[in-house]
Amino acid sequence: MLSLSIGHSLTRQISIVNELFDSHLNTIMNFTFRGLMCPVFTPFKPDFSLNLEKIPEYALYLKENNVHGILVNGTSGEGYSMNVEERKLVAEAWIKEAKKYNMHMMLQVGGAPLPDVITLAKHAEELKVDSILTLPELYIKPTNTNDLVDYLEIVSKAAPNTPLLYYHIPMFTSETLSMSELITEAKKSVKTFKGIKFTSNNLTEGKAAFLASGNDCVVFLGADSVLLDAFILGFDSSIGTTFNMSNLGFDIMELMKRKDNTKMTEARECQEKLSAVITTISQHGNWVQTMKAAMGLLTKIDVGQPRPPLKSLTRAQIKEISNGLVKLGLKVNI
Template structure:
């Protein structure tokens, strides 16, 4: 557990939401890729890892598979010293509790949790009650909320969620959120919740939108979880470095290049299949195909993507 300036959990910098490697033959787990994958990220300056998130296709795996993936990344991190966050939501509550308990036993650094995807919470109080159940299954580990309205349909204000969590203390180990949304006003305001006495909020907020990194950093964010950190880690690091130095002109150039790259990748299909294809094309790590019902992009699309990325990144 990381303690910094009164926060229950904080990770400053860039965290990669890692892909889950599947075999091309039967879409089974290919865990043998993970040690080299972890080493590649460490060598490229990525110090944190989110396991079983959206990019990791956590919701396409059963409980046993998700546990095996967590264990494999935890083992790899014993050598690379990555900070490990594990996403445990997106399943029936009994399975979510099993995943939370398992991650807690594994000694991960934090949990991330989606809301219930069928019985969606209609208020921040209902959401906190759900997170309370999950957190109770993991008594040693901080828990963060995974805010991704485009996928979940749950669009609470994170500022209100933090305010209620701070007021009620319903979830003592509640530590913040992954903010995968473009309402930077809410995100920036949430950074200040609970800071009245110490000057520092007890909550950590991870930006989850690759295309708005520079704007978020300018508003006070200090950490991000971005799929492109797997594929183009140097651009994420340049954006963060530029903002830290208040060199926003240079930061705009890096941000525009990253945004162009995201557009060149995702124009060929859905987020995970296209990002996995880009990972396989641009790096030495082959994470295999996405798991059905997601579909691989075509060879022609891969060729076009490869050429366009080469042009964007060489300009």
């Protein structure tokens, strides 16, 4: 009888410890960032090696333009085109600046073989980044929600004290699983899971994901061209490449925050102009190669050329983009 009592006591103690751990973990995992975040470009030199010396200047420029959050090594940051050591170096350079300027730093660790993703997630936690973002496995793709949740759980365990978000970008990954279902299931079993980056114009699905996120997760819109429509549906956060070089996204957000119907026309005009800017920039190629060119046209920050296999735009293409931006009332550097 005594041994049985001791057994019950030990079981209860373990249960209490687990409850305390879960409570502590929930406190650690309190992901509070909301608003607009810039996915930063990775500066390259003419020989396509890293140009880390540019990052302090870049970070100061973002701070001066009221940017409070950055995504490092994402699609715009060409993380998929770098090896593990390069991605670590870029992350290390950016975390110094993020801490200096009190910016939230999200680090994208996916788009690589799983052992490398685990290595990058562990490194992210060592750096004490604010959150990590991961793509799905890109070769052995998950075929159902459970497979994807299992993958996220593996990444989560590599960085058990860092909020984790999933990167939904079907135009590149061809992954079309339900994001509302993913959020619902991931919240049950992945303790560090805190939301997704939703890079798609399908706002019907986006709204469903937003509703599934509740108060404990976030859905970052990743499609600048539908920013206003997403905010109307209830979104409050976005990660957009154009936020690097244009205030239009910030203007839309501020107008929507006022909850003043008289401002809707102004917000719609901002969105129409932002969409026209996007069309003008992206008409000559891949999103990254064209946006990198636009960064050089619209800001003082030279982030260099995209790394192969992406190709640099020709002078004629850049000139055409420049002329189009001028027609839209933007000031360009050439």
